[in-house]
Amino acid sequence: AQSVTQPDIHITVSEGASLELRCNYSYGATPYLFWYVQSPGQGLQLLLKYFSGDTLVQGIKGFEAEFKRSQSSFNLRKPSVHWSDAAEYFCAVGFSGGYNKLIFGAGTRLAVHP
């Protein structure tokens, strides 16, 4: 069965430090992969997505993610974190069936110290 694992429930970094959020997936075919961010009281916002091609994808707000098929991973990175990046981050797999039903991980909550 398809599943997504985000091993880190909570991460704290200092402002200006680099960030990597981990995501592992289980899926029988080539996955469609997504990272969303959720701020308090806000809906989920898409940061970036991977469908095929270049395994390093760029997203909004300076985020990037790398798809590694051999490790079944799609980790999210940012070279320098800003205080406004504090939020919850969700990795998701799109279930290919003609309408992109999403399967989400449990999320990683990011706190940023000044």
Place this chain on the structure above:
Amino acid sequence: GAGVSQSPRYKVAKRGQDVALRCDPISGHVSLFWYQQALGQGPEFLTYFQNEAQLDKSGLPSDRFFAERPEGSVSTLKIQRTQQEDSAVYLCASSVTSGDYNEQFFGPGTRLTVL
């Protein structure tokens, strides 16, 4: 405006009451999804509409949950005889067409608390 809107934003219900949650998708969007997000968890798929047709309701947790989209735009998620385990944030998302590549745009959610 145009993002996805949901109402009410907060709903408190006594156990056993029926509730109705509304989703206004982005105008013209063909696809509409409902997800349930329990506290501390990621969203979980409930159901999918393509226009007015409900093509997938595999995620609805029980027959107390019912969703409709009669005219292919606004959708309502109804929960009958609410239970405490129904407490969650209910998220609605829409995308411009069907198909695997389309970004889903999410609403802010309705937080349901069942006492």
